[in-house]
Amino acid sequence: MFIKPNDYVGVGINYRSEIVDDIIKNMHRIDFIEINTEKLFYDTSDKLQTITTRLPIVLHGLTLSLGSVAETINESYLDNLSKVVGKENCLWYSDHIATTRINNVDLRTLMPSTFTQEVAATMANKVKQLMKINTKPFLLENITYYFSMPDSQCSELEFIAHIVEMADCGILLDINNLYINSINHQYDPYNFIDRLPLDRVVEVHLAGCDYINNVLVDTHASRTKNEVLHLLQYLRKKIKIHGVIIERDDRLDNFNELMDEVALVKEIVQ
Amino acid sequence: MKTCYVITLAVLERRNNPGGGVFRVINKYMITKYDTLQQVVSCLLIHSTWIKKIIANFDLIERNFNLRDTDKIALREFFKIDHEKLLIHAQLSEEKRWREFLTTSHYVKLFFGIDKLKRYWTEYLTSFHFKEGIPSTPFNEAVCFLEFMEKKSNALEKKIIEYEITKNRLVGFNFYHDQISSIKRYKIAMEDVFSHELFLNPSLVIKKFKLHTLQLLKNIDLSIAQSLEGKNDNNIYLGFYKNCRTGSIKTIAINKHILKLLIYMKNKQQLYVILQLLEDNKKWSFQKGTDFINYLHQENVIFIVKK
Numbered sequence: 063m064f065i066k067p068n069d070y071v072g073v074g075i076n077y078r079s080e081i082v083d084d085i086i087k088n089m090h091r092i093d094f095i096e097i098n099t100e101k102l103f104y105d106t107s108d109k110l111q112t113i114t115t116r117l118p119i120v121l122h123g124l125t126l127s128l129g130s131v132a133e134t135i136n137e138s139y140l141d142n143l144s145k146v147v148g149k150e151n152c153l154w155y156s157d158h159i160a161t162t163r164i165n166n167v168d169l170r171t172l173m174p175s176t177f178t179q180e181v182a183a184t185m186a187n188k189v190k191q192l193m194k195i196n197t198k199p200f201l202l203e204n205i206t207y208y209f210s211m212p213d214s215q216c217s218e219l220e221f222i223a224h225i226v227e228m229a230d231c232g233i234l235l236d237i238n239n240l241y242i243n244s245i246n247h248q249y250d251p252y253n254f255i256d257r258l259p260l261d262r263v264v265e266v267h268l269a270g271c272d273y274i275n276n277v278l279v280d281t282h283a284s285r286t287k288n289e290v291l292h293l294l295q296y297l298r299k300k301i302k303i304h305g306v307i308i309e310r311d312d313r314l315d316n317f318n319e320l321m322d323e324v325a326l327v328k329e330i331v332q
Numbered sequence: 333m334k335t336c337y338v339i340t341l342a343v344l345e346r347r348n349n350p351g352g353g354v355f356r357v358i359n360k361y362m363i364t365k366y367d368t369l370q371q372v373v374s375c376l377l378i379h380s381t382w383i384k385k386i387i388a389n390f391d392l393i394e395r396n397f398n399l400r401d402t403d404k405i406a407l408r409e410f411f412k413i414d415h416e417k418l419l420i421h422a423q424l425s426e427e428k429r430w431r432e433f434l435t436t437s438h439y440v441k442l443f444f445g446i447d448k449l450k451r452y453w454t455e456y457l458t459s460f461h462f463k464e465g466i467p468s469t470p471f472n473e474a475v476c477f478l479e480f481m482e483k484k485s486n487a488l489e490k491k492i493i494e495y496e497i498t499k500n501r502l503v504g505f506n507f508y509h510d511q512i513s514s515i516k517r518y519k520i521a522m523e524d525v526f527s528h529e530l531f532l533n534p535s536l537v538i539k540k541f542k543l544h545t546l547q548l549l550k551n552i553d554l555s556i557a558q559s560l561e562g563k564n565d566n567n568i569y570l571g572f573y574k575n576c577r578t579g580s581i582k583t584i585a586i587n588k589h590i591l592k593l594l595i596y597m598k599n600k601q602q603l604y605v606i607l608q609l610l611e612d613n614k615k616w617s618f619q620k621g622t623d624f625i626n627y628l629h630q631e632n633v634i635f636i637v638k639k
């Protein structure tokens with residue numbers, strides 16, 4: 063049975079080397095930090111070490127490719143993962159409900175999964191494999207998808223519910239992704255939240271999105287939209303959220319704006 | 333969908349042998365390997381050029397992939413309804429790769445200019461075959477794209493490209509945490525001489541450049557017009573390496589003193605041996621020798637490690 067972490071961790075941001083000095087200067091304003099799992103495998107820089115030893119961390123992977131039906135998880139990846147997840151102040155780790163690698167080719171994008179029972183079972187088995195090796199909680203994140211894979215047989219919501227139930231893991235709910243999908247695929251995001259197994263939601267992601275050629279795109283380059291913050295408020299009324307990460311990967315020049323956003327979100331979540 | 337192997341034909345052959353006719357299965361199984369929808373869509377997702385080609389002519393799918401009939405129908409239906417969404421995703425992904433490239437190659441960006449680079453980039457993207465993978469990281473991609481550009485460039489452009497390729501190749505260099513944790517953090521003193529050894533930074537690569545190429549790089553940084561008047565044809569050896577403490581890629585001019593030290597070291601050497609060699613061959617005092625080693629250690633070109 064999935065057991066949620068006990069404590070409220072707070073609100074943090076994702077690590078980017080471009081803003082490492084700002085992060086170190088502002089550690090008192092950041093409750094925890096999300097680090098790309100694969101980066102931590104090899105990055106030996108002093109500044110990253112400083113952050114990972116002084117702040118609680120959560121690890122967020124990009125390359126597990128849980129949705130690749132024909133491929134298993136690489137053994138050396140599992141070894142590296144165990145080392146970094148084993149760090150004392152690592153709270154939990156996560157990856158995406160997506161495919162990022164097919165036939166040994168990295169796609170460098172999150173390809174949506176085929177929403178079928180078979181793929182859900184494959185993903186769940188891979189998650190179970192991870193959870194056997196690492197005792198920290200594992201969370202799965204919903205992605206932004208611009209198209210649905212051919213041959214899908216159920217909705218994204220049913221698909222997520224099915225995997226987390228089978229794998230018995232947690233959910234990292236990216237509310238920005240949810241909002242984008244609800245606009246691009248025209249559904250009600252509040253209804254999505256109502257029907258999600260909320261007892262499994264541990265962490266929330268927020269980020270900015272922008273219109274590019276009439277499509278709402280997950281850019282991580284601007285402030286979180288008010289519509290997304292409203293969804294966060296709605297979720298907060300329903301459940302206790304353990305941690306919120308504001309993701310920003312582009313236009314990082316105004317760090318204070320990011321810190322203002324952290325403060326604003328803290329008010330909503332606490 | 334799993335890749336499927338289907339035995340399509342098992343041939344039974346009547347053998348004529350003196351003892352009468354028997355049937356036996358001969359070893360002529362014909363095995364068909366089907367591609368999956370996931371494989372096909374993943375190939376398309378990384379090549380927007382090919383999505384456009386398929387939109388114009390769906391038969392290209394059949395020429396490049398072996399799909400089961402049911403999958404072919406599903407894919408044709410998907411293309412009728414969702415081809416634009418697939419194209420948008422692929423283009424967004426390529427745009428992201430382009431932006432990532434721009435962050436990797438400072439001098440090439442400034443020297444060639446965005447417009448010219450973007451033209452090369454478009455050519456580069458269309459040079460991929462349908463089933464060809466893309467480089468796995470932005471830095472690998474930078475190397476690939478720069479090599480593509482190199483073929484179309486003049487001698488001076490080639491040198492600037494070579495500089496960027498060398499830097500980008502090093503980004504992917506990984507130090508082992510165990511290796512790094514044993515590196516001394518402070519300067520060496522007299523008492524360290526017999527208890528420490530020197531390691532060459534394992535990422536160090538030395539390349540020969542014309543002095544005027546380096547002057548040009550400096551000019552690019554200072555936004556000075558790129559004139560080659562009075563160019564200096566002398567060669568200079570430049571060391572490229574990854575700083576294990578910052579993760580950044582650094583360069584250092586390899587002068588005769590550094591070169592000599594690197595020869596003495598041969599990757600790894602006892603500290604006292606090096607100091608002795610510097611004293612014997614260069615007549616350097618202990619102080620001068622340790623200052624020199626401390627400087628290179630500080631710069632992360634060599635590592636001082638406790639034995």
